[in-house]
Amino acid sequence: MSAGAVGRAHPRLEGPEKVTGTARYAVEYPLEDVTYGWAVPAAAVRGRITRIDPDPALAVPGVLAVLHHGNAPRLSPDVEPELYLLQDPAVHYRGQLVALVVAESIEAAREGARQVRIDYDTEPHSTVLTADHPGLYRPEKVNPSYPTDTSEGDFDAAFDAAEVRVDATYRTPAYHNNPMEPHATTAQWRDGRLLVHDSNQGSTAVQAALAELFGIPRDSVRVISEHVGGGFGSKGYPKAAVVLASLAARQVDRPVRLALTRQQLFGPIGYRTPTIQRVRLGSDADGRIAAICHDAISQTSTITEFAEQTAVYTRSMYAAPHRRTTHRLVRLDVPTPFWMRAPGECPGAYALESAMDELASACGIDPIELRVRNEPTVDPDQGHPFSSRNLVACLIRGARRFGWGDRDPRPGARREGRWLVGTGVAGASYPARARASAATATALPDGGYLVRINATDIGTGARTALWQIAADALDVPPERVTIRIGDSDLPPAGVAGGSMGTASWSWALTRACQELRDRLGHHSGSLPPEGLTVAASTADEIRAQKPMARYAYGAHFVEVRVDAETGEVRVSRMLGVFAVGRVVNPTTARSQLIGGMTMGISMALHEEGLLDERYGDWVNHDFATYHIAGCADVEQIEAEWVAEEDSDLNPTGVKGLGEIGIVGSAAAIANAVRHATGVRVRDLPIRLEKLAGSSSFT
Ligand code: MOS
Numbered sequence: 012m013s014a015g016a017v018g019r020a021h022p023r024l025e026g027p028e029k030v031t032g033t034a035r036y037a038v039e040y041p042l043e044d045v046t047y048g049w050a051v052p053a054a055a056v057r058g059r060i061t062r063i064d065p066d067p068a069l070a071v072p073g074v075l076a077v078l079h080h081g082n083a084p085r086l087s088p089d090v091e092p093e094l095y096l097l098q099d100p101a102v103h104y105r106g107q108l109v110a111l112v113v114a115e116s117i118e119a120a121r122e123g124a125r126q127v128r129i130d131y132d133t134e135p136h137s138t139v140l141t142a143d144h145p146g147l148y149r150p151e152k153v154n155p156s157y158p159t160d161t162s163e164g165d166f167d168a169a170f171d172a173a174e175v176r177v178d179a180t181y182r183t184p185a186y187h188n189n190p191m192e193p194h195a196t197t198a199q200w201r202d203g204r205l206l207v208h209d210s211n212q213g214s215t216a217v218q219a220a221l222a223e224l225f226g227i228p229r230d231s232v233r234v235i236s237e238h239v240g241g242g243f244g245s246k247g248y249p250k251a252a253v254v255l256a257s258l259a260a261r262q263v264d265r266p267v268r269l270a271l272t273r274q275q276l277f278g279p280i281g282y283r284t285p286t287i288q289r290v291r292l293g294s295d296a297d298g299r300i301a302a303i304c305h306d307a308i309s310q311t312s313t314i315t316e317f318a319e320q321t322a323v324y325t326r327s328m329y330a331a332p333h334r335r336t337t338h339r340l341v342r343l344d345v346p347t348p349f350w351m352r353a354p355g356e357c358p359g360a361y362a363l364e365s366a367m368d369e370l371a372s373a374c375g376i377d378p379i380e381l382r383v384r385n386e387p388t389v390d391p392d393q394g395h396p397f398s399s400r401n402l403v404a405c406l407i408r409g410a411r412r413f414g415w416g417d418r419d420p421r422p423g424a425r426r427e428g429r430w431l432v433g434t435g436v437a438g439a440s441y442p443a444r445a446r447a448s449a450a451t452a453t454a455l456p457d458g459g460y461l462v463r464i465n466a467t468d469i470g471t472g473a474r475t476a477l478w479q480i481a482a483d484a485l486d487v488p489p490e491r492v493t494i495r496i497g498d499s500d501l502p503p504a505g506v507a508g509g510s511m512g513t514a515s516w517s518w519a520l521t522r523a524c525q526e527l528r529d530r531l532g533h534h535s536g537s538l539p540p541e542g543l544t545v546a547a548s549t550a551d552e553i554r555a556q557k558p559m560a561r562y563a564y565g566a567h568f569v570e571v572r573v574d575a576e577t578g579e580v581r582v583s584r585m586l587g588v589f590a591v592g593r594v595v596n597p598t599t600a601r602s603q604l605i606g607g608m609t610m611g612i613s614m615a616l617h618e619e620g621l622l623d624e625r626y627g628d629w630v631n632h633d634f635a636t637y638h639i640a641g642c643a644d645v646e647q648i649e650a651e652w653v654a655e656e657d658s659d660l661n662p663t664g665v666k667g668l669g670e671i672g673i674v675g676s677a678a679a680i681a682n683a684v685r686h687a688t689g690v691r692v693r694d695l696p697i698r699l700e701k702l703a704g705s706s707s708f709t
Contacts, residue, residue: 048269049120051110056627073119164333169302173293185620192240195270213506244350277632281349320355330387364437364678390560398659401590433687439565439675443666446505472599484524510667522547567679578703592666604650607672613640615680
């Protein structure tokens with residue numbers, strides 16, 4: 012019988028190493044002869060470097076080299092424009108990393124970076140997204156490969172004919188990924204081979220990119236990422252630090268450590284694009300939606316295109332016969348936006364789930380009931396059946412647990428002393444996907460097992476979850492299983508991204524373990540000293556998956572208190588109920604979900620990249636001035652899940668839960684603030700002057 016490790020709470024396997032400081036991160040490996048890099052950001056917004064004078068930097072004691080486009084080793088131009096670093100004099104945005112100082116100490120590198128003299132030829136720039144920007148265009152596709160626009164039925168006619176109409180525009184600012192461990196790398200070349208210890212969300216992809224950039228075979232590159240201090244999407248693809256460190260190590264022929272500074276995480280690594288989103292909903296008086304349209308505008312850079320899939324959330328969430336979604340983009344003189352926890356779904360759900368609340372108010376219907384009335388029976392976008400869809404179950408269970416039933420729907424009706432109190436709800440969904448991966452399982456002569464896969468644990472608990480899954484697949488107690496991840500020498504695997512890490516990796520591990528059990532069943536005699544190893548890959552199986560709508564769902568419930576004098580918002584209670592397939596480890600699952608919800612509080616109330624057009628950059632680019640939710644901002648937060656079996660996903664039945672916690676959570680807060688105060692804030696964050704300064708403030 013199964014050992015039954017899956018479903019049981021278990022602390023992280025590497026927890027003791029992490030809390031005692033013995034877990035090594037990318038720039039913490041002891042190393043002889045190591046040198047230090049410090050990147051130099053461009054001080055111009057748009058233009059060209061006309062001259063670099065490295066001499067003042069080279070005069071700093073301990074400085075070994077100043078790398079720039081005039082002297083850096085050459086890279087292949089065929090990889091990704093973002094990675095073609097120190098190769099040409101073009102400047103695409105302020106803060107672009109245009110030089111790198113290498114020194115014997117980190118202090119010397121930093122001082123050297125301050126001393127590099129760079130002259131620029133500058134051109135006028137455009138860095139602010141507006142709805143009427145002359146550069147707006149229609150991208151070919153949106154991230155990762157969705158159609159740009161969709162249309163079914165006749166939206167315009169149905170919207171015009173609707174009894175109740177909502178037509179609202181929502182705005183979200185730039186948000187910045189700020190993992191605790193910055194983008195960081197230690198790079199060393201030995202005999203034409205490149206070894207990097209790197210902080211990323213998937214070292215198989217980093218290995219491939221480095222091999223191509225430097226024109227060497229893949230097996231000449233090894234990327235070790237045993238412990239990673241977070242990523243939030245920004246490390247989902249190789250970025251500047253690993254390339255710069257590898258270039259520098261080749262140049263000085265010594266190991267180089269490079270950690271970007273906190274300030275350098277505001278730009279060069281990507282960020283969540285600002286959005287301008289118009290949502291239109293047309294329904295009958297009972298709230299049955301006939302027409303739904305979501306038009307999203309966002310930005311990209313002049314280096315490469317990143318088109319966020321902001322309106323894709325609306326394609327499959329609620330039923331309506333007439334529907335349309337569009338994406339438009341503008342190329343600005345800014346860093347390229349990139350993935351940040353639920354790119355697309357997160358800002359898209361803020362808009363749609365706010366608009367649903369506006370429609371509920373306009374119809375005089377409870378916002379939960381409105382969502383129940385607009386449940387689709389098949390995916391409204393593709394027409395495929397849902398592998399499972401438990402949005403309504405989440406809403407109903409959440410309503411009961413939260414105490415939604417006795418809610419007075421009138422805005423501004425509840426006051427407790429100086430506080431206006433309100434509650435809000437929002438739905439959530441996130442795709443349940445998997446990517447092909449490979450794994451091996453080994454039976455050892457001492458009765459132990461070793462499983463190997465190049466998965467990445469970015470702090471999620473993935474290592475522990477995979478270990479539990481492997482134990483069950485081998486049908487042995489987990490104590491007998493050892494797991495190795497985080498090294499490109501291990502069987503190749505997909506990234507820790509798109510909430511598909513565990514689904515992808517557990518699939519391959521399960522197949523390897525099952526195959527090993529079969530082989531052991533037919534095996535007689537003792538095992539050889541190296542044990543018996545089997546390998547599995549899921550490439551064929553994943554390709555053969557039948558088309559189906561596979562999503563995780565959730566419902567957020569929020570209570571806010573708003574200071575009636577100042578407009579200060581406090582989130583006093585937050586509950587998320589999720590349908591995420593099988594939950595492997597309740598401890599780590601809960602922390603992923605409440606982590607996402609906490610980022611939702613941050614998004615709703617605190618975070619905002621403030622860009623100054625004159626200067627062409629964000630002016631708040633550190634933790635003193637870019638505010639994020641802290642512990643004191645989180646009063647009561649709880650996540651739970653409904654039991655859900657889904658046999659059309661993958662052998663372990665997991666849907667993924669890294670991202671869904673942030674989807675919809677900011678809308679639930681905005682909806683609660685509207686209920687508390689009567690003020691609908693349609694541009695995040697909800698700052699006090701947007702409330703106390705409003706004439707409808709109760
Ligand atoms: Mo997630 S933003 O796909 O790492």
